[in-house]
Amino acid sequence: MLPIVLLSIYGILNLFLGFLRSNRLLLTLMLVVLALIFGVNLLDWNHAGSLSGMLASPYVADMLTVDNYSVAFSGIVLLTALVLLPFSRSYVRLGEPNLAEYYSLLLFSLVGAIMMIGYNHLLMLFVGIEVLSISMYVLAGSDKRNVRSNEAALKYFLQGSFATGILLFGLALLYGATGTFRLAEMAQAIASPTNASLQPMLYIGVLLMLIGIGFKVSAAPFHFWTPDVYEGAPTFFTAFMSTVVKTAGFAAFLKLLVVALPAASPVWLPTIVAMCVLTLLLGNVSATFQTSAKRMLAYSSVSHAGYLLLGLVAGRGQLSGPAAQGIFFYSLAYSVATVAAFGVLKLVADQRQREDYAGLAGLARTNPLLAFAFTVAMLSLAGIPLTGGFFGKFFLFTAVASQGYIGLVVFAVVMSMVGIYYYLRPVIAMYFSPAEPGTAPIEVDSFQSVTLVVLVLLTLALGILPGLVSGLL
Template identity: 75%
Template sequence: MTSIILLSVFGIINLFLGFLRSNKLLLPLVMLALLVVFGVNLLDWNQGSPLFYNMLVVDNYLVAFTGIVVLTALVLIPFSRSYVKTGEPNLAEYYSLLLFSLVGAIMMIGYDHLIMLFVGIEILSISMYVLAGSDKRNVRSNEAALKYFLMGAFATGILLFGMALLYGATGTFHVSAIGTAVAEPANASLLPMLHIGILLMIIGLGFKVSAAPFHFWTPDVYEGTPTFFTAFMSTVVKTAGFAAFLKLLAQALPAAQGFWMPTIVAMCALTLLLGNIGAASQTSAKRMLAYSSVSHAGYLLIGLVGTNGQLFGSPAASGIFFYSLSYSIATVLSFGVLKLVGDQRGREDYAGLNGLAKQNPLLAFALTVSMLSLAGIPLTGGFFGKFFIFAAAVEHGAIGLVVFAVVMSMVSIYYYLKPVIAMYLQPADETSAPIEVDGVQRLTLIVLALLTIALGTIAPMFMSGLL
């Protein structure tokens, strides 16, 4: 609760600071605000309490996933320095929208009432619609915002209809009460209404996390959105979406697992297939990362398959947490390098990375570490993220799905090595100059790269008793 209040207050204060027209002041203040929120959030560990008439619950689950989204925003902010240098007149508004969107993400993670889930989704989504179209002079950015808004509006309508049917079948919006009503249905004639409501909610949430076949907006929106906001969208939104998804299935609908499990398995397999095939066929590094984000939604869906009706002490919950953390760090690292290259070379394709290892060894090393982690190579956080997800699914009996996911992981190595090959084996364009990286960005890249490696070496200890 304190995190929500602080983020809201800081967001409003930041809007007023925008009148000073001093972008150099905004960036450190926003980073300080996020650092304070991150620290305050940790104080709620083991301090579980319901709020707003049990509509929101502050527990370790909320604290853990809130830590991921706030940390992601904190390490992403340094890569917005290009907006500071160019004197972007709307920078204060952009930062405030990011802070407000974090409020929505926290509501999505900690909801215990479906209306709170809806409010959180809308706060997060509306902020993203605006930021997707923030580059108003760019036709692709305008197109991305329009597509995202229209598709998001339809998905929200489907989600709301599903909530209404779920309420009609159970008589409540509270997550725990829904779980009880589904386990002991008072009227068997309402089961069709319940099942349709579950399917519609899965569709609505599937759109938010870019799961196939509701992913078609993702490549165009990610490509058209300014790279800085794309990184935020592909990490914070996905983490909050899967935290909400897991809570819905594990606490509200465990008794209906026999009904929704085949749907989740089918979505998972289709997401892995389309995401990896789509990524392998791209020539743009940014668009490849967009399809890559779709494929990682498939891996996280495997965690949902492994849920056993528990959030605490559940291998699925711990696996989704660790995967979200390692994926977010590696994704911020990759998009951070891509933004620096795109800002100064004006290219987002693989050719724009040619010869980067000789001109900027740090950028090449950071991007290599992120690619290896996203591919799930050992000694990186991505490897253990997949390992924990797969282990939870195998324990649940989904061996065939895990084998298919392993094959798709092998396919992903092909396209994740493309940027590495371009950086180390291709000659640089004679007209391309070394990429300028300031001290804060350099420190952020080093910390993220080392953290990715650390998560791949101390993961077993890190996971012990976490959730």
């Protein structure tokens, strides 16, 4: 639990550092601190523990646990935040007066994400979701002079509040049916034949929990906020939202279903299958009609929620089974590629003031590195071989097929083929469409160039040597 403590302490300290009015110092310290916390998180590998070793109170003991599952997914969110930070250099150069507050909100949102990953008590899950969500509500509307940003924050807040209420109602019904908030005790209570009379309350509670968490991970039909919020929010925070929030959400989702609700699978399994089909269909088909690269990536994020839902369909074993390994690998490959894509898009939008495909036209001639990094990211998101996205889908498809859902796998493969169409559209624009006359090259500093190179190498490494991380869980 040391990463949570360190993130919270530095999040508060960072607010006071803002009085120094040195954005360069803020960025440097954020990179150093996140790198240290990432290392501290890895020190917990193979060292299982809980809050009971740190706090004497019986009310909070075992609410959060440390195991390889929580360390692995916490590592993804911390790494994602670390490689995303260099793309906030525009805020440093422009002297953004609120940068300290933005960074602190990012740190607090990471606290919520890690709480969602390591929870062992439903109240801790709820607290983690709220800490993460409230930070995102504020950051989505951080560009106060932009009408789209204000609209995004309002939509996200209002719809998120309703989803939170539904989630909390479902949590209360689960407690009423089982008499506990602890995951293992809840699983025992559900499996007990003495609770047969409470099954209607239990089943309704399960469905409400699926709705609440489905909203957080942009699963259809609870995804309608996603394209508008992703498009309106500043691109830097959109990238954070589409990676960290989704990774933490699915880590929490899988733990809830596998640890607490395995005996309730007759209720949640058909629901997850239906959500998976709907999410894949709406996400991929809607993305094909977009002319804005940013909005296309928003619907792409919805479609990837559908692929991750495949892991939940196959998640009937332990948190170290094929489903968990598939979700872990897919989350890592997806996060790396998405950060690269949004990073390039942010650089283009900041200097060309365009987020559509035409804004990417001719990028291969003016900025070959940006075009290559964006291309690798698109190929990975499409699931093309030799990229991490290919093996991410392969592991999930294999896990689902082993459970007998061959038709679902075939449908997912067809949707992947649809995805190739819209992922290649920006690539074609960069390499085969001429830039507008007088278009200047995008200015990219060495730090951002190195970050893009690292992201590309990570994506290719995951596609060529998947065994480096595929067997960690």
